[in-house]
Amino acid sequence: MAVAQSPTVVVDGVELTGEWMNFLPFRVETDPFDDALLKETMTLPGGESLAKCWQCGTCSAGCTMNPYVDGFNPRQFIDLVRLGDWEEIRAKSDQIWRCASCQKCTHRCPKEVNTADVVGAITALLERRGVYAKPTNAEVFAEIFMDQVTNHGRIEEAKMGQEFYLKTGRAGELAKRAGMGMQMMLKGQMKLFGGAKVKHWKGMQEVLKRRRAAAGGAH
Amino acid sequence: MENVVVIGGGPAGLKAAAELRSLGLDVALVEKAGVLGGTPVQEKFALLAPELRPAEEVVGALVKAVQQDGVQVHLNSTVTAVAGQGKDFTLTVQNGKGEERLQAGAVIIATGYEHFDPSVKPEYGYGVFPDVITSAQLEGMLSDGKVVRPSNGQVPKKVAILQCIGSRDAQVERKYCCRVGCVVASKQAVELRQKYPDMQVYIFYMDIRTYGRGFEELYWKAQDDFGVRFIRGRGAEVRRRGDELLLKAEETLKARASETPFDMVVLTVGMGPSEGTKAMASLFGLPVAEDGFVEPADRMLAPVSTKAAGVFVAGTALGPKDIEDAALEGAAAALRAAAYLKGGK
Ligand code: SF4
Ligand code: SF4
Ligand code: SF4
Numbered sequence: 001m002a003v004a005q006s007p008t009v010v011v012d013g014v015e016l017t018g019e020w021m022n023f024l025p026f027r028v029e030t031d032p033f034d035d036a037l038l039k040e041t042m043t044l045p046g047g048e049s050l051a052k053c054w055q056c057g058t059c060s061a062g063c064t065m066n067p068y069v070d071g072f073n074p075r076q077f078i079d080l081v082r083l084g085d086w087e088e089i090r091a092k093s094d095q096i097w098r099c100a101s102c103q104k105c106t107h108r109c110p111k112e113v114n115t116a117d118v119v120g121a122i123t124a125l126l127e128r129r130g131v132y133a134k135p136t137n138a139e140v141f142a143e144i145f146m147d148q149v150t151n152h153g154r155i156e157e158a159k160m161g162q163e164f165y166l167k168t169g170r171a172g173e174l175a176k177r178a179g180m181g182m183q184m185m186l187k188g189q190m191k192l193f194g195g196a197k198v199k200h201w202k203g204m205q206e207v208l209k210r211r212r213a214a215a216g217g218a219h
Numbered sequence: 220m221e222n223v224v225v226i227g228g229g230p231a232g233l234k235a236a237a238e239l240r241s242l243g244l245d246v247a248l249v250e251k252a253g254v255l256g257g258t259p260v261q262e263k264f265a266l267l268a269p270e271l272r273p274a275e276e277v278v279g280a281l282v283k284a285v286q287q288d289g290v291q292v293h294l295n296s297t298v299t300a301v302a303g304q305g306k307d308f309t310l311t312v313q314n315g316k317g318e319e320r321l322q323a324g325a326v327i328i329a330t331g332y333e334h335f336d337p338s339v340k341p342e343y344g345y346g347v348f349p350d351v352i353t354s355a356q357l358e359g360m361l362s363d364g365k366v367v368r369p370s371n372g373q374v375p376k377k378v379a380i381l382q383c384i385g386s387r388d389a390q391v392e393r394k395y396c397c398r399v400g401c402v403v404a405s406k407q408a409v410e411l412r413q414k415y416p417d418m419q420v421y422i423f424y425m426d427i428r429t430y431g432r433g434f435e436e437l438y439w440k441a442q443d444d445f446g447v448r449f450i451r452g453r454g455a456e457v458r459r460r461g462d463e464l465l466l467k468a469e470e471t472l473k474a475r476a477s478e479t480p481f482d483m484v485v486l487t488v489g490m491g492p493s494e495g496t497k498a499m500a501s502l503f504g505l506p507v508a509e510d511g512f513v514e515p516a517d518r519m520l521a522p523v524s525t526k527a528a529g530v531f532v533a534g535t536a537l538g539p540k541d542i543e544d545a546a547l548e549g550a551a552a553a554l555r556a557a558a559y560l561k562g563g564k
Contacts, residue, residue: 019347026460026465026478028465028478028479033470035448052443083470
């Protein structure tokens with residue numbers, strides 16, 4: 001069969017072959033079909049089986065986290081990596097991190113994809129590129145709480161509240177609660193300017209030291 | 220009369236002829252081309268799916284059986300007229316030198332298929348852009364051991380294979396599936412990746428239909444072991460920008476239609492009845508179905524018989540199928556013809 005015999009297809013006086021279409025503007029997108037991200041993810045631990053996925057959706061349908069986290073969809077995470085769509089992966093980082101590592105997906109995948117590990121590899125990809133999950137409110141609260149205990153031996157409510165609202169990006173709410181804080185201070189339930197350590201700071205440090213040792217010297 | 224004329228020297232006709240000889244009947248084989256083997260030989264099939272066996276090895280064996288078994292072979296010949304019926308047919312055969320007549324107690328029609336001509340769908344740019352080729356052309360390149368862009372003779376870096384071109388398409392009045400395109404594309408993609416490990420190969424599909432034994436496994440192999448990328452979405456059109464082709468296709472899972480550069484676009488073309496099949500259907504007065512292929516007496520119960528007594532049919536004259544199934548039907552038609560001549564039905 002010979003190539004390029006240039007048959008001209010003319011309908012109602014208009015030539016309709018591919019060249020004709022070239023007057024239309026181009027809207028070229030390369031990213032949907034770029035293998036670089038796929039290859040990179042497959043080199044990360046757990047990512048080896050990624051390319052085997054045929055997008056059947058068994059994993060997402062049975063996934064533990066899917067009903068709880070809006071947009072948590074391991075099948076789609078895999079697809080986005082295959083397409084090389086880094087922007088979408090980044091935009092979904094908050095969801096991707098929520099995997100419970102329950103392995104249901106891996107046990108059900110008909111194509112021998114180790115889906116749970118692949119999701120893990122995608123999180124590793126995010127980490128490698130410096131994208132970290134936004135901590136939850138509870139995590140932010142716990143961090144401020146522990147900070148105060150280890151630095152002052154006590155909790156300062158005003159500072160606690162202030163930092164919590166600021167760190168979770170809710171300065172507006174902080175302003176709304178200001179009235180309540182005022183009342184608490186007037187009733188002596190909360191101090192505005194604390195900052196002092198507990199009276200027995202030395203003893204407290206001793207307690208903290210022992211707790212750390214008991215916890216395996218993690219801190 | 221204990222003899223049979225087989226029309227068509229492809230896998231179905233070859234197998235029918237050899238089986239008839241093994242049953243002790245006299246056989247004449249009429250082939251339009253100058254060589255035996257049919258489309259697999261004429262279009263230079265390289266490796267056969269799903270086992271990746273050289274086509275030469277398989278079709279060559281079928282040809283050899285016919286040559287060794289004393290089949291009377293008429294090359295460059297076409298049947299132009301038929302007279303008589305029942306167990307007494309006279310066929311007029313035209314060849315380069317003139318006309319001759321063949322007597323036959325029964326006839327087996329195995330006149331095959333031909334590939335869809337994609338220039339019927341100008342949006343794919345076939346025949347306009349040299350780097351848009353058919354799966355049959357790619358097969359020829361693989362056979363020759365070198366896959367290059369016809370435009371510049373260079374090995375393409377990024378290849379898109381578009382499935383179902385001229386199949387499953389009401390626009391071209393072909394609603395049926397070609398049945399082999401998916402396994403053939405998987406096979407070709409494996410061959411490409413094997414030969415050129417740096418080449419990116421994308422297959423754009425609506426459904427992957429790998430029904431035959433070993434077909435699905437080959438599809439898995441393409442995906443799992445050779446990194447062939449399967450994109451669910453049907454290619455829509457091809458344009459040119461400079462020396463690259465731009466393919467418009469939707470990645471349907473992402474609901475995103477895009478236009479992406481490729482170096483080469485391969486159209487996995489469907490199967491339609493060959494000119495020979497159409498001609499024989501009308502010559503023998505056989506009904507053809509809506510899809511254009513010969514309608515057998517009963518698709519389930521008498522799949523290689525026709526409503527004309529003594530006329531049998533096999534292979535892709537009955538619709539798209541692979542070499543394995545075509546040869547199987549050839550053997551079945553041989554048995555039916557022999558039984559018919561022995562006084563059965
Ligand atoms: S179950 Fe396996 S093959 Fe199916 S979408 Fe999930 S990972 Fe992919
Ligand atoms: S391991 Fe993660 S992705 Fe897999 S089912 Fe469990 S929560 Fe879902
Ligand atoms: S076998 Fe595959 S390529 Fe051929 S028509 Fe069917 S689905 Fe399309």
